[in-house]
Amino acid sequence: MVRCVRVPKAEGNPVRMSLKAGGLLDIDHRITADGDSLLIPILCDSFGGYPIEDCELEEIEHQETDYRMFLPEDIREILPNSFDCIGDLIIIKIEDELLPYKTQIGDALLKVNKNVRLVLMDGGVKGELRIRELEPIAGTGPTETRHKESGVTMITDPAKVYFNPRLATERMHVASQVRDGETIIDMFAGVAPFPLVICKHAHPEKVYSIDLNHDAYLFMKRNIALNRADDIIPMEGDASEAVKGLPQADRVIMNLPQIAYRFLDVALSKTKKGGIVHMHRIMERSESDTLTEQLIDDMCQHGLSCHLSEKRELKTYSPTASVYVFDIVRD
Ligand SMILES: C[S@@+](CC[C@H](N)C(=O)[O-])C[C@H]1O[C@@H](n2cnc3c(N)ncnc32)[C@H](O)[C@@H]1O
Structure with missing residues (x-):
């Protein structure tokens, strides 16, 4: 038998809320309807002047979530x-x-x-x-599995291709920056999560999606068909070669944080003046500013004039290093 208050149905919710707020609601038993009333299990002897009854109520099994x-x-x-x-x-x-x-x-x-x-x-x-x-x-x-992110369904297989679900916020951030009609190149696209999220939430003209991994290329093609994202052009190969035949881009994505900086010259040479490169890079936190200045100076000296417009810290990589995104604008 469980101690309950009998409450008119219309007053059920406010009574339940104030019992809960006061720690007086018995959460191990299910609230039950009886005619025009609700029987609400309580942990006290009286509440708000409502009639008190002892009833048989169903026990609630609490699911462990940890x-x-x-x-x-x-x-x-x-x-x-x-x-x-x-x-x-x-x-x-x-x-x-x-x-x-x-x-x-x-x-x-x-x-x-x-x-x-x-x-x-x-x-x-x-x-x-x-x-x-x-x-x-x-x-x-x-x-192999189907992953949902920001309104897009992606087929991927983490045993065959790289895929990082923790980049969902960064992908939406980039998509939110894309203006109508942009030409975009994703140099290290994997199964194409950046291109797919961009095409779902913005209106680029074309997104060239490149990866060296044959399996990634096959998943890319399946994901384009699955999401009817016909503005994405899947490409297999080494990005530094594959970009050669492509038109100048408004935006280039470089999500290969260990070594993307080695491809920055290739990316900038494919970027229109005023266009932007999103370069991911793992760096010691203490060195992130000086090394980036050096890299940008290097580019300028090689005739690829550019400046840093924003730096975002994506996640901690080790006690002293982080993964950053550098937004670099071609001047
Ligand atoms: C860190 S993963 C990024 C995947 C994807 N952007 C994502 O968010 O899931 C880097 C990808 O770059 C590809 N890759 C490595 N070297 C490459 C190269 N030289 N040219 C093109 N792709 C390359 C790898 O196969 C891998 O799929």
């Missing part, structure tokens, strides 16, 4: 508190000391994330194509 609660208490503090969700996959980094618990970690993540099908342990990004080493630790099925 996967760490399913693991031994003595390791909870050192368990990762963040991971990436790509479509119906979770990708999680696990420190060496926690490796004996990897299956339990995977199972616990599946338990609290009902939409997730497969949990993969992240072994880091390797090589020129920036492909992640992944080991399935719980769940079933292939590593």
Whole structure:
């Protein structure tokens, strides 16, 4: 039996809210309709002069939302508190000391994330194509998935191509800057998330989407068809070669943070005067200003006059380094 207040239906919501605000609502039992009244379970003996009754109410099972609660208490503090969700996959980094618990970690993540099908342990990004080493630790099925972001659906496979769901805000930021009729080049496009989000939220004339990875090129083509984004031109190859035949661009995206700066001359030579290059770069925080000034001086000396219009810190990369985006305008 549960103690309840009998409240006219019309007054149910305000009564429930004030009980909740005062910590007097019994959240372990379900509020139930009875004729024109609601029976609201309470943790006190009286409330607001409403009639009090003892009733049988259905018990509510509370879903645990923190996967760490399913693991031994003595390791909870050192368990990762963040991971990436790509479509119906979770990708999680696990420190060496926690490796004996990897299956339990995977199972616990599946338990609290009902939409997730497969949990993969992240072994880091390797090589020129920036492909992640992944080991399935719980769940079933292939590593290919469909990821939704900013109104776009993208097919991707993190075991074959690079894809970073944490860039969603940066992609929307770039899309918000695009003016009607722009020509855009994405030199390191992956499965084309920047081009797709841009075409969904802006009206460029053409977006040339280049990647060296054959699998990325195949996903790009599927994503263009899936989103009916006919203004995106998929291209496979080395960006420094592939850009040669392209028209001058209003905007060039360079999302290859380890080495994009080595391609800045190629990007600027393909950018119209007044156009902009979004260059991603990992840098020591203490050096980010001086190294960027040097890079821009270098470009100017080689006849590619330009200036920095904005610098954004995207995320922390290590205790001393961050991933930045530099917006560089061609003069
Ligand atoms: C960091 S990923 C960025 C992917 C994509 N922009 C995203 O947000 O998911 C860099 C991409 O550059 C590609 N890449 C590396 N070197 C390249 C090159 N020389 N020319 C074209 N693409 C290259 C890799 O295959 C990879 O897909």
